[in-house]
Amino acid sequence: MSETPGIILARYAVSQRTAPLPSDVLEKVRVHLLDSLAAIVSGSALSARTAGRNYAELRGGNLEATVIGASRRFPVVEAALANGMCAHADESDDSHESSQTHPGCGVVPSALAVAEYVQASGEDLLKAVELGYEVTIRFGEALSPCMSFARSSLSCHAFAPLFGAGFAAGSLLGFNETQFLVLLNYLAQEASGLMTWRLDQAHTLKSYVFAGMPSSNGVRCAMMVKAGWTGAGDVLGTDRNFFDSISPHQQLMLNVSDLGTYHKILETDLKKYSVGFPIAAPLAALEDILDRTKVPADQIGEVRITYLSDWFKVIGDASKMPDLNLRHCVSATIVEGHLSFAMSHDESHMLDPQIVAAGEKVIFEDAPPDQDRFEAVVRVILTDGSTHIARQSREVLGRIQNPMTRSQSDAKALELLKTVLSEKSSYALINTIHSLEEAHTLDSLLNILRELKKH
Incomplete structure (x- = not known):
């Protein structure tokens, strides 16, 4: 089989799991993981959280993964959905301009749920998050010319994070190259999202499109592949492929030329203001x-x-x-x-x-x-x-051209966390993330996230 984009991406996803992250990339992943978790925590006090939590409660099922602020656990797919609904509920989550995506709100709920499900280490979670950002941004950059930048009705904010969430889940589930290729097929079938989120008046639909939907669908597809589902071929490189279906008259292509040598998360912005x-x-x-x-x-x-x-x-x-x-x-x-x-x-x-x-x-x-x-x-x-x-100009504090210092990003996270967590727990979460690669389990992090009220 020739070296099509999907094969190259799948091979990279396998190798990325065991390769050490460069120090600047590791620091950036920690910062964005903290930022995304803070967004989930603060969002858990808003109406979008109620929608996600009510759905998870309605579904019930196996006790597999934590929902922020809940005393019990939920099935891994429902946990990703519920936490995803919180992750974009208050517009505090990160963004990436050229891909027209909000990577963290789609990737982190997926990675967090599956990491707990497989009892991953802190390093496993960080690497899965980094892979999710990489895939999200590269798909967003491939799709944005015919979506956001073309004023299409299709929402790049939903399409791209689906692939990132799925790959983050696949990494934590230990997928090999063939399984990642099969996963791509199912993610391509699930890819969807309309710009009608702009009509929402309560942030529920918008949270679903940006985060709840891609995160949970990515996890579900990964779990299907883990269960043995098959699907031959590279959906990115064959005739009538995924990109052809989105825009048959444009030559869209996933850029895989610098995978492993350049890390897209380094381009991702933080928000100073929790607004659009x-x-x-x-x-x-x-x-x-x-x-x-x-x-x-x-x-x-x-x-x-x-x-x-x-x-x-x-x-x-x-x-x-x-x-x-x-x-x-x-x-x-x-x-x-x-x-x-x-x-x-x-x-x-x-x-x-x-x-x-x-x-x-x-x-x-x-x-x-x-x-x-x-x-x-x-x-x-x-x-x-x-x-x-x-x-x-566009270079407000938090943009990659005007980055926040660690103390500034910590201060932003602290303000968000303290809307729901106690001050002690808020500081504990921040400190936990800053040394997460040393943690053999995620127990300490998850225990903090289960706290519901200020104390």
């Missing part, structure tokens, strides 16, 4: 002005935001979710001086008279043709007529 990505640049620009001027809210007459009009279709007034509504996030920042997690996730704040009044001062303006599509220009006009201006 397009909101970050206007917020950073506004915070810059407020930090410089120390101007109180009652002295602000107008806030004019010049931004690409396409962004307003995603984060404009039609969005009823606070973390995806630019006007609300800006208004809350005007009133409070910064955007707290509570302000961006408690819907009741959208009705706060003070915030509503501040929102009436916010004016959206379409960017001129020469303004970069990711740049936001914010003008704060005070009641005395003076104007303060700030520009923010």
Whole structure:
């Protein structure tokens, strides 16, 4: 059989399981695993968690894997689904621009569930997560030209993490090259996801599309292969292959040329703000002005935001979710001086008279043709007529061009974790992840994640 992309990927997945991770990659994996777990924990207090947990409770079944905050365990597929629903519930999870994916929310719930199921070590979990990111991002980069960047109805955010979640699960299950090729066939059959998540008003559908669906379907496909299901051929390299089915008129191809020599997780961004990505640049620009001027809210007459009009279709007034509504996030920042997690996730704040009044001062303006599509220009006009201006490019804190330090990423994780866990448990989880490769079991980590309330 010739060296088709699927064969190369399957062979790499086998070798990656025993190869040491470079030190910079290992550190990056730890940071993103912590970031994703913090997102799952904080998301477990929101409505998407209720949907996932209720489904898991309804299904019942074998006690195989932990659901965050639950006292009992659930079947591995249901655990991946329930934790996946939490992982993207509050927009605090990581992202990767060129692949148009949120890798962590799809990969980590899958890896965590299967790692517990097979009683994996900390190193096993870290390597599975790294493989999941690698596969997610490479599939996303292959698919995004005909999906997100082509304004397709298909959602790259769902398609790509499915493959990453499946490969992370397959790695932990000890798959050989043939099993990974069979897994690719079943993942290709499961691949789906529509952009209709943009219509969601409670983050349940969006959480399912971005995380719950790809994570649980990836685990299910891996468990099917583990049970002996067969499927011949490389679905990525044959005639009428997976990519042909998605876009028959484009030559889509999975890039496998630098597998093992370059690690895509190094390109993955962290979020400073727990909001939809397009909101970050206007917020950073506004915070810059407020930090410089120390101007109180009652002295602000107008806030004019010049931004690409396409962004307003995603984060404009039609969005009823606070973390995806630019006007609300800006208004809350005007009133409070910064955007707290509570302000961006408690819907009741959208009705706060003070915030509503501040929102009436916010004016959206379409960017001129020469303004970069990711740049936001914010003008704060005070009641005395003076104007303060700030520009923010895409390189907000947390982007790979402007990375967080470990202390900054730890601080972000701590804020999220403490919304649900005790301070002691929050610090314990952070410390556990920073030395996870030394852990022979995941017992300590899982015991922390089962804690439900602050103490």
